[in-house]
Amino acid sequence: MKLLVPLSLLALALAVTAANDGLMVCYYGSWAVYRRGNGKFDVEAIDPAICTHLMFGFAGLGSDNKIKVLDPWNELCKDSGKCAYNRFTALKARNTNLVTILAVGGWNEGSPKYSTMSSSASTRKIFVDSSIELLKEHNFDGLDMDWEYPTQRGGKPEDKVNFISLLSDLSTALHANNMILTAAVSAGKLTIDPAYDIPGMAKHLDIVNLMAYDLHGAWDPYTHHQSGLYQYPDDTGDNVYLNQDFAVRYWIDGGMPSTKIVLGVPLYGRCWKLDSNTEEHGYYAPARNPGPAGPYTRTPGFLGYNEICEFQKKENNWVVEIAPGMKEPYTYSYSHSRIWCSYDDHDSCVEKANYAKSKNLAGMMVWSIETDDFHGICGRPFDLIKTLRETFTGGDIPTPPTLPTTTIDPSAPPTTAPLPPPDDNCSRPGINADPENCHHYYLCTVSVDNTYSAQEELCAAGTLFNPNASICDWEDAVCAIGSGICKNDCP
Structure with a gap:
């Protein structure tokens, strides 16, 4: 039974x-x-x-x-x-x-x-x-x-x-x-x-x-x-x-x-650029622009904890404070583009x-x-x-039970064949930006005849494709990157 x-x-x-x-x-x-x-x-x-x-x-x-x-x-x-x-x-x-x-x-x-x-x-x-x-x-x-x-x-x-x-x-x-x-x-x-x-x-x-x-x-x-x-x-x-x-x-x-x-x-962390180099650096300090993008996440107004801690470790000009009545830190650096992050x-x-x-x-x-x-x-x-x-x-993380190891991993990807040459939409497999239009991007796969097949994906309203981070992101954040990114779609 x-x-x-x-x-x-x-x-x-x-x-x-x-x-x-x-x-x-x-x-x-x-x-x-x-x-x-x-x-x-x-x-x-x-x-x-x-x-x-x-x-x-x-x-x-x-x-x-x-x-x-x-x-x-x-x-x-x-x-x-x-x-x-x-x-x-x-x-x-x-x-x-x-x-x-x-x-x-x-x-x-x-x-x-x-x-x-x-x-x-x-x-x-x-x-x-x-x-x-x-x-x-x-x-x-x-x-x-x-x-x-x-x-x-x-x-x-x-x-x-x-x-x-x-x-x-x-x-x-x-x-x-x-x-x-x-x-x-x-x-x-x-x-x-x-x-x-x-x-x-x-x-x-x-x-x-x-x-x-x-x-x-x-x-x-x-x-x-x-x-x-x-x-x-x-x-x-x-x-x-x-x-x-x-x-x-x-x-x-x-x-x-x-x-x-x-x-x-x-x-x-969520990050701002302080409006001025004044001593006003607590909560509610004027800050009308996002902080600069980090080297890994590459999105203005956003830094991974790994990026924040690496900045603090390598540069001695980051100040860390905790506001009265609060339990979590914020950090700022006037020499690093007047950046202010809560994290x-x-x-x-x-x-x-x-x-x-x-x-x-x-x-x-x-x-x-x-x-x-x-x-x-x-x-x-x-x-x-x-x-x-x-x-x-209230204790240490336990050592987890595991399955016996095998000599062949059934999840391993197949051997990769040489990639096809770039075409109008695809320069590599996966996510590809359109340099002329940030309202969409292309998902590119390799067909059996070793050519690219491109599928168009639209970004949701209020977002644009961020080619640095390979995601659809806040419109304001993408436009803040500058350097000609999304120049046709940003004011």
């Missing part, structure tokens, strides 16, 4: 790795494979022992309502691809407790097509069925729904109801296949109120990844902390809502069990993990693993992730 385990227990077994062990959810931004120098981060750079759950970001949504592979050359094996999906899930051989999940959506995808897909049972079924097929094909353990955001950014008012229907359909199908459903959600009250039916979400989600960051950034004309644990004493108006403590309490008060919430911590470090990670534990949360989450100090240039490798997990659990 076959023993039937309740679906809720199956989900729990995948969601929680051991008794009294907290979750450590780590997102991976797969485009980091295209970064330069010490910033380059491929799947094999992931330490599979330090996270309980790994999220591959991102898959997308096609015009046919099916889940869509966004970078086939990097993520699939066919056409001399790099097999990143298979290599990612193969990390479970080095940690058999590891849960690998495919995240779908993200900021670049926008909202309108998800709004359309979720609006009817038939289109939802197309998405759900295609998702299950893709997850099974590549040995993922679940799906992370990262729609940013229902009813917002071109969405429709009925998204709030349709999102619950989508989660219900996904949950039923995933649990029937011994997989879990998670979602990345906003920490902002002004987004939460119109977008989310929290009790409805609680019925269907196994884990809620609370994106408690990007609460402030270069879109504000003044400095502030992007991931403050508590309200800054001088905050007024809507800024009183823009802190992690408010977001956690608001989700719990709204009906989400604390034991399903993981608290997100950014492994990067998290070792000590603030201790504070936030202890806070999450005190609120009986499920654990911690980071965006994203490839901007931690993974080379260990400033200390031990992956110090921020390790600190969050060790603090939350």
Whole structure:
């Protein structure tokens, strides 16, 4: 007789790795494979022992309502691809407790097509069925729904109801296949109120990844902390809502069990260029422009933690301070383009993990693993992730169980044939910019006849393709790069 385990227990077994062990959810931004120098981060750079759950970001949504592979050359094996999906899930051989999940959506995808897909049972079924097929094909353990955001950014008012229907359909199908459903959600009250039916979400989600960051950034004309644990004493108006403590309490008060919430911590800083070389360098200092791009992430207004700590290690003119009443640092340098960054470090990670534990949360989450100090240039490798997990659990990270090694790696990509010569749209496989139009880019694969096949991808409204970072990025951030980038699309 076959023993039937309740679906809720199956989900729990995948969601929680051991008794009294907290979750450590780590997102991976797969485009980091295209970064330069010490910033380059491929799947094999992931330490599979330090996270309980790994999220591959991102898959997308096609015009046919099916889940869509966004970078086939990097993520699939066919056409001399790099097999990143298979290599990612193969990390479970080095940690058999590891849960690998495919995240779908993200900021670049926008909202309108998800709004359309979720609006009817038939289109939802197309998405759900295609998702299950893709997850099974590549040995993922679940799906992370990262729609940013229902009813917002071109969405429709009925998204709030349709999102619950989508989660219900996904949950039923995933649990029937011994997989879990998670979602990345906003920490902002002004987004939460119109977008989310929290009790409805609680019925269907196994884990809620609370994106408690990007609460402030270069879109504000003044400095502030992007991931403050508590309200800054001088905050007024809507800024009183823009802190992690408010977001956690608001989700719990709204009906989400604390034991399903993981608290997100950014492994990067949001940066401004101070308006002047004055002594005004605290919160609310005038700063109407983003800080300069870093050498790896190459996006104005944004620096990975690895970039920040390397700057501080190599240059002695960086000042680090903590504002009164706050728990996390900010740093500035007048000689480095008057840059000012809010970020998290070792000590603030201790504070936030202890806070999450005190609120009986499920654990911690980071965006994203490839901007931690993974080379260990400033200390031990992956110090921020390790600190969050060790603090939350109150112990060392255990040595994970592994599978016996084999002489043949079934996930290894095939031998790469010589690449075809460049054509009008493609200079190499993978993501390619259009130098004349930053509203789109091309996904290029190598066909069987050793020529390029180009698929056009549009950037969401309000974004442009950043050829330095190989992503669609904020329009203002891309235009701030200068040097002729997107000159036809920037004012």
